Amino acid sequence: MALLTVTDMEGTVSSTIHQNGGIVGNSTISRPSEQPFRIYLYNSAGKTESDYLLFPAGEYIAEEICVACCKACGILPLYHNMFALMSEVDRCWYPPNYTFQIDGSATVTVLYRIR
Numbered sequence: 001m002a003l004l005t006v007t008d009m010e011g012t013v014s015s016t017i018h019q020n021g022g023i024v025g026n027s028t029i030s031r032p033s034e035q036p037f038r039i040y041l042y043n044s045a046g047k048t049e050s051d052y053l054l055f056p057a058g059e060y061i062a063e064e065i066c067v068a069c070c071k072a073c074g075i076l077p078l079y080h081n082m083f084a085l086m087s088e089v090d091r092c093w094y095p096p097n098y099t100f101q102i103d104g105s106a107t108v109t110v111l112y113r114i115r
Helices: 062-073 077-082
Strands: 037-040 052-055 058-061 083-087 099-102 108-114
Touching: 052 062, 058 062, 062 077, 062 083, 062 099, 062 108, 077 083
Parallel strands: 037 108
Antiparallel strands: 037 052, 058 099, 083 108
16 A cells, blocks of 8 residues: 655645645545545556545545646646546546535545546
């Protein structure tokens, strides 16, 4: 299982991603009530121990989340538009201007993968 934190990425994205805090990587002790928004990264599909990013409750724009995922995966900006967020349950893609409004009552899980 890989640990992804803000310190592993170039630059600081926490101030532009979320008003209540930054990106938190997966850890051995995770509390779903504190981190209700989980994004599985494209390179971890099918693995038992997947790489993912955790975001605290709040409001997020899909494009900003994609930029954070792109940096965490090491995807060059040239190829950024080939990837997007997808709901695994509904099998639908989220547009770049989609706003995720996450409260602490439910856990939301999406995939960051190639279209």
